[in-house]
Amino acid sequence: MSSVNPGTSESVAAQSRSPFIKIDARPSRLLPQLSDTWRQRELLYFLVWRDLKVRYRQTFLGIAWVVLQPILMTIVFTVFFSRLGHFQSDGVPYPLFAYAGLVPWTFIANSVSAGSGSLLANSSIITKVYFPRVLIPIATVGVRLVDLLVACIVLIGLMAFYGIGMHASLMLVPVFMIGATLLAVAVGSWLSVLNLRYRDVGTLLPVLIQLWMFASPIIYPASTVPEAWRLLYSFNPLAGIVDGFRAALFGLPVDWRGTLIALTVTIALLAYVISIFNRWQEQLIDHL
Amino acid sequence: MLPIIQVRDVSKQYRVTRSAMVAPTLREVFAAKIKSIVGENGHSAYNDELFWALRGITFDVRPGEIVGIIGRNGAGKSTLLKIISRIVKPTSGEVNIFGRVGSLLEIGTGFHPDLSGRENIFLNGAILGMSRQEMRRKFDDIVGFAEVETFLDTPVKYYSTGMYMRLAFAVAAHFEPEVLILDEVLAVGDAAFQQKCLAKMKQVSAQGRTIFFVSHDMMSVRQFCSRALLLEGGKLVADGDVIPVITSYLESIGLQ
Numbered sequence: 001m002s003s004v005n006p007g008t009s010e011s012v013a014a015q016s017r018s019p020f021i022k023i024d025a026r027p028s029r030l031l032p033q034l035s036d037t038w039r040q041r042e043l044l045y046f047l048v049w050r051d052l053k054v055r056y057r058q059t060f061l062g063i064a065w066v067v068l069q070p071i072l073m074t075i076v077f078t079v080f081f082s083r084l085g086h087f088q089s090d091g092v093p094y095p096l097f098a099y100a101g102l103v104p105w106t107f108i109a110n111s112v113s114a115g116s117g118s119l120l121a122n123s124s125i126i127t128k129v130y131f132p133r134v135l136i137p138i139a140t141v142g143v144r145l146v147d148l149l150v151a152c153i154v155l156i157g158l159m160a161f162y163g164i165g166m167h168a169s170l171m172l173v174p175v176f177m178i179g180a181t182l183l184a185v186a187v188g189s190w191l192s193v194l195n196l197r198y199r200d201v202g203t204l205l206p207v208l209i210q211l212w213m214f215a216s217p218i219i220y221p222a223s224t225v226p227e228a229w230r231l232l233y234s235f236n237p238l239a240g241i242v243d244g245f246r247a248a249l250f251g252l253p254v255d256w257r258g259t260l261i262a263l264t265v266t267i268a269l270l271a272y273v274i275s276i277f278n279r280w281q282e283q284l285i286d287h288l
Numbered sequence: 289m290l291p292i293i294q295v296r297d298v299s300k301q302y303r304v305t306r307s308a309m310v311a312p313t314l315r316e317v318f319a320a321k322i323k324s325i326v327g328e329n330g331h332s333a334y335n336d337e338l339f340w341a342l343r344g345i346t347f348d349v350r351p352g353e354i355v356g357i358i359g360r361n362g363a364g365k366s367t368l369l370k371i372i373s374r375i376v377k378p379t380s381g382e383v384n385i386f387g388r389v390g391s392l393l394e395i396g397t398g399f400h401p402d403l404s405g406r407e408n409i410f411l412n413g414a415i416l417g418m419s420r421q422e423m424r425r426k427f428d429d430i431v432g433f434a435e436v437e438t439f440l441d442t443p444v445k446y447y448s449t450g451m452y453m454r455l456a457f458a459v460a461a462h463f464e465p466e467v468l469i470l471d472e473v474l475a476v477g478d479a480a481f482q483q484k485c486l487a488k489m490k491q492v493s494a495q496g497r498t499i500f501f502v503s504h505d506m507m508s509v510r511q512f513c514s515r516a517l518l519l520e521g522g523k524l525v526a527d528g529d530v531i532p533v534i535t536s537y538l539e540s541i542g543l544q
Binding site: 020023045053054124130200204 | 302315317371379383389393403407414417
């Protein structure tokens, strides 16, 4: 080389602190995977930002749709179940009760169904560049989390309308929101990679999501479940999360046993998904 | 100088299902299970064929080399790049890399047509592994190289093919990884753009960075690569100075 390039010394310095990457047939180990994911956490922000930007640019209703979905469902359930079926609602006005269940439910259902297709939908990126793939289903949940926060603004308005004031147990609300987010990440990521193996997961999913809704205290209170079935019922992590979310919101007594089981099941599920996600992804990407 | 990449006996086997590489459905899996329980011969769903996309590839690359990879379609060039880029796993063998790898296996990976040029620079940079701080620092250089200043806030779906390619190449080239992988990305550009990209690549390699460059254009391989690898049927059949490797490639396809 004829001229000394000013970049040379810099790049040599860069090389000495640059990462060592070993690529072989064995499944990648978990710890380097997690540190890779942490290092590229900014990509999570950009993926969420991309989806929000595109969605609010393309959809005419934009942000209104996020609120309309649970509101319309609330109206339907109020008319059909509360008026006709005389559902109990723990002493809370039924529309408020239903909306407070449908907001976290809409978050979970949308996260799971969008998350399940997320790796397939992004296959053109996944097959062309390396980055921690788990960021894709997590970003999908991130987008719905923004929706959840918007829907919560309406929830606050609705609570004011029904005259429910401030009280101490509101401080527990974030605990249940974090629980719901972890659950959405676990189930969404798991299904996204399962969907690479079995392409009809997407076909089966709407039915399963519907069943999950009726197996959870969304439009009815958990207190209507017979005591003999309560323990089994609470192994559905969504039951404890939605029930606890609503109890915290309305200042009702929190079912601590149910909450504890729900959070334990959620964290166990998340740990399982983290442990298998990358191994499955590495095996299945050949099919994309 | 120590190698920046060591490729050791790398092989890749693909499983091609009879139904053209489509993943089985749950329904098929259950059907096959039931058939095997009932006693019917249930082998039909798994009539896989195996084929080796790469076999026993070994070579080292030193920092600053521009390595041209040539060979016919299906020779394994893209598979090799995908393994070095960490997109797919090898079936056996290993690759050791001492540094960051940036791959541009396709022009505009991760570009979103509805987002503006400015937004896509940040999105694409993040996908390649740049930090936001790094992108802000290089933003003006990227825009200048791509010559898209006046269209920065226009959605890229309204860009001409040339503008689109310039922007995509600019982001990848300014990422400054220790190893830059380019797959046929110059094939679509006009002569002026190709020259500009090749000059940028020279500059990148002069900084001690390594470039892998797949191309069917023997002119640009001859002009810019310091070394060439010839793949044939998944095997590395020639490795060395550019001119003899190109000659044996052209002979193998009966052009010389």
